C-alpha cells in the first residue's frame with residue numbers, strides 16, 4: 566500500500582513549518598509499514614490530479630494568495646474541485662483553507678475570488694487573530710481536542726449547512742464570533758491551525774490518514790502507535806491555555 570500525496574503550492578503557501586504536517590503523516594504511515602510519496606506541485610506546473618490520494622495546502626500571506634489566483638484559473642481550480650467531489654482527502658491550513666472557499670476580501674479591500682469548492686467566504690479584519698488556540702473536533706473528524714496556533718486576519722463564515730471541523734475551546738477559530746473552527750466537507754479537513762498542527766495532535770493526524778486510506782483500501786486498519794511524547798507536547802500546550 567502506497568499513499569500518493571500532493572503538496573500543492575509549496576513555493577508560496579509555506580508558513581510556520583506547515584509542511585511538517587507532511588513529515589508527520591509520512592512518518593505515521595512508515596511506522597505502520599506503509600509507504601508514501603510526496604509530489605510537489607508549484608505555481609505553473611500541471612500534473613494529473615487523479616493519481617493522488619491526499620492533498621496538502623499550507624498557509625500564506627495575503628500577497629501570495631493574490632499571486633496564485635491566475636494559476637488557479639488556468640485549470641487547477643477545476644482539478645481541485647473534481648478531486649474533492651471524488652472524495653479525495655485534503656488537509657488545508659489557513660490561507661490554503663480560505664482558498665477552497667468562495668472568496669477572501671483582505672482588510673485593505675483586495676478581493677480574491679477563490680475556487681468556491683465549499684460554501685464559505687472570508688473577510689479580512691484589521692486586528693489579526695494570533696496565538697495558541699484549541700478546538701474540539703466533531704466525531705466525524707476523530708473527536709479529539711486539537712492544540713494549535715493561529716495567525717490570520719481573515720474571518721471565515723461558513724454557508725448554511727456547511728459543517729465546521731470543530732468547536733473552539735480557546736482562541737478565535739473561524740471568526741472569533743460563532744465558536745466554529747475550520748471546515749469538514751466530504752474528505753476535506755480545513756483548519757486555521759498552523760504549528761505544524763499534526764505532530765502534537767496524533768489523533769487528528771490519524772483521522773486524516775483514515776479518511777485517505779478508507780478510500781484507497783477500504784477496511785485497512787491503522788495499528789496503534791506509542792504516542793507518549795506527542796501527548797506530552799499536546800497536554801503541555803493545553804495546560805498553557807488553561808484547559
Ligand code: GLN
Pocket residue numbers: 580623624625626627630658659660661716717718719720
Ligand atoms: N493571509 C491570510 C489571513 O491573514 C491567511 C494567513 C495564514 O495563512 N496564516 O487571513
